[in-house]
Amino acid sequence: MMRKKQSNKRILFIRQLPVRLFMMIGMVIVVFPLLWNLVTSFKSSEEIMANPWSLPEKLHFENYVNAYMTRIWQEIRLIPFL
Amino acid sequence: MNRKKKLPVRQQLFILTCVGPAFVLTVFFMIIPALKAFWMSFFNSTGISGMEEFIGFKNYQYILEDTNLHQAVINTVKLIGGGTVITLALALVLAFICTQSNLREKKFYKIVLFTPSIISVTVVGILWSFIYHPRIGILNSFLANIGLGSLTHSWLGEEATVLPAVGAVFVWLNAGYYMVMFAAGINGIDQSVFEAARIDGATRTQQFFSITLPLLKNLIGITTVLCISNILATSFTLVTIMTNGQPAGASAVILFYMYQTAFRNANYGYAMTIAVLTLAAAFLLSLLSRKLSAVES
Secondary structure (H helix, E strand, C coil), rough: CCCHHHHHHHHHHHHHHHHHHHHHHHHHHHHHHHHHHHHCCCCHHHHHHHHCCCCCCCCCHHHHHHHHHHHHHHHHHCCCEE | CCCCCCHHHHHHHHHHHHHHHHHHHHHHHHHHHHHHHHHHEEEECCCCCCEEEECHHHHHHHHHCCCCHHHHHHHHHHHHHHHHHHHHHHHHHHHHHHHCCCCCCHHHHHHHHHHHHHCCCHHHHHHHEEEHHCCCCCHHHHHHHCCCCCHHHCCCHHHHHHHHHHHHHHHHHHHHHHHHHHHHHHCCCHHHHHHHHHHCCCCCCHHHHHHHHHCHHHHHHHHHHHHHHHHHHHHHHHHHHCCCCCCCCCCCCCHHHHHHHHHCCHHHHHHHHHHHHHHHHHHHHHHHHHHHHHCCC
């Protein structure tokens, strides 16, 4: 009885595999660009140019500071909620 | 006429105050500008100086000779044709998997697939133009790393690849959105139909083609219209940000060409002619797809 249940589970797992694989590829296609964007935002320009796949050697938070200092943000910052 | 009971004056006044502002705003900011655009399409005007010259149907005649416009129309038709079919087909399959499969994590898939559509189109355009970048983009280096180095392109710089590249971004952006719509439609179908099919031994594929598709026909018709208008609008944003109509107009879509004609070439009258043409085309397309879905059902 126990063994039958287990083998049923295994059959179900194998039958689900193609669909699951398809969905996993879809997940990667959707999530990876966003994740890449996040990781790259911590890299320096030289690192980005050298290798798009590398992880940042040091977290460059100054990218965010620089982005915050651009003119458009200075205008938006006038909104009291920020 | 007398069958309708007349509402009391107080109630009539209330309805008038509710509808009035919206009606006035619609007339002033949508209907009058649309009529004005139609009227302007008969003029030779820059839109900047006050000089306007009535030239009748000359703008409409020029449409036939303007090869740039023809290119833009062909590009738009290609994007609409490919984009709608691929987006909706993918969305249908994903919706079917996310609602009817027995995967445990299907809710998670639904949430993740929907994320792209909550991001601003501008941000997505910038992000993907970095992904397509010939030197620092991940797409090219990914292809080179898995041994398909011969497939690398400068995706947004070649006439052959620029339209598929922009179309792919549209699919990436909107497949999840239409998937949610279709998922709602599939959840609206009585589950006992699926159960009966399962008892009769129908496979998933059979269920998809002989239950889901026929019962969603109306929804598919509506989403097709929505998708077409969405492509018309989104392609302008994506093209403006990602390629600016380069190379040599190979990625110019009709709204982008209209914008360029009006505000860069200062040929306002002709731009309005293109706008009227777009309006007529969009109207015809939605009429056609409504008719098609009505005939099928």
